[in-house]
Amino acid sequence: MLADINGTEAAARVADVLLLFTDGPESLGVSAIARQLGLSKAVVHRILRTLTDRGLLITDPVSRGYRLGPASAALGARALRESTLRSAAMPVLRELQRATGETTTISARVPDGRVYLDQVESAQEIKMTVEVGRRFPLHAASSSTCILAFLPPHEQEAVLTGELGTLTSRTVTDVDALRARLAEVRAVGYAHSIGERQSGAASVAAPVFGFDGTAIGAISVCGPADRVDDAARERFVPLLCEAADRISRALGWRGGLPTQGDQESA
Amino acid sequence: MLADINGTEAAARVADVLLLFTDGPESLGVSAIARQLGLSKAVVHRILRTLTDRGLLITDPVSRGYRLGPASAALGARALRESTLRSAAMPVLRELQRATGETTTISARVPDGRVYLDQVESAQEIKMTVEVGRRFPLHAASSSTCILAFLPPHEQEAVLTGELGTLTSRTVTDVDALRARLAEVRAVGYAHSIGERQSGAASVAAPVFGFDGTAIGAISVCGPADRVDDAARERFVPLLCEAADRISRALGWRGGLPTQGDQESA
């Protein structure tokens, strides 16, 4: 009935089942998945069987549930290796880590959120690390707001009118406050946050643009809140913005305006 | 007709399309995929659209095809982080690399082959590196034969009676020769090869067993053939076998026989 709107429903279900494993716990059971996706247990069961057969999932004997399998790892290893965003960012992030002394991260926009693609960990004994590969919403934390601020208007609205869940006590859940904040991020070109996603953590982030000028991700410098204070952030911002700019340009971004006159028409 | 034998065909198609990206080139088009999987272009097109919508694939403007997307990277990052095989192997591989001076690798068995999950690169200037995340057949190279040799009989037969493609001029494609070789691998507990998968490369590998005693992967020490010669291999083998053994035990393997009396019944 609401069929071919974008591909096929059957395929969408399969994708959704798989992607559930990037959000939640390591191990999921048939019933839990069926509940979350609003599907019958029978359907979910069949899909899980197929994915297990192909090695994308494995059955976990101890938790009696399903987990990501070797084929998923293979797929992702390949995707990570070929990710132009990650490859362009990593050398820059290493420099940025050395210059700031704090952990640096690269996030990519995905449908309904963003994920950390990788990080360069601080060498200090007390440091912050992030969960690579887990999906986070776009309305909280610096990397997220950075991406959100530079999204095309309709995508931005979709997020703003959606549910603004609370991650910590400092998460901004008021739509108007969030709008004001996004305007500010757009004005200054970077975002900062303290303990919005994770208590005790602070970070500054700047957006990374694809060749067509859309925000495809963000890089951040992050660490314990008592070390990453106002003074530290002030020091980080120029380094951060320059780094983000270099990555964007490495991805073909020309600076600000939508690409045109790109083709060799002369 | 040949329906629910193992899950659903629709889901299988989706998985197959995705997995095609772990074997072949970075970018694939609708027609190429349809040809390889024996599907109509329309079907493939719909699946690709859905997967793109979910971020698992992205359309590549330059190659005018589809590539793995950020959601795949996220999925894989998570899978890699949670891979008990990889986590158990990496510290041991680092030691093994230091002890041997050559690149060490960890492979996992997947349906229809194996993939490199990760590697610890040699510090030497001339070194060998492998393609992490790409699927390779089970009948050639040391890591592959290692896994194959310790597979349950019926799975082994499935591979032996399947197509034994040629990767290099030194690939063993004769079934009887291969059988003899597998017997030898089982006898000594490790495998070695010279230039079977990649010309100029040599390696020794040992199997890793899961908690139930089945071969779930293999580790290897590999390098340029002129450096990894008979003498070097002789030096590597004991280190290699001990390392593999430690990894297997970390995964719950008790040694040789199928687990029984595992439960705390006393």
Place this chain on the structure above:
DNA sequence: GGCTTCGTTCCGGTAACCGGAACAATGATT
């Protein structure tokens, strides 16, 4: 030991999907 919840299987009705064909657009070939 009763109760719930789990994963799994069965089966028929149906609607969602498949595939052939047609389309426009791109790039190769002569």
Place this chain on the structure above:
DNA sequence: AATCATTGTTCCGGTTACCGGAACGAAGCC
């Protein structure tokens, strides 16, 4: 430059493969 081949995409009707409610045995919880 014109043709040809191949690509990605869309359309639409027939039918097949799938969906889902229900029932099953098993496992854990109280």
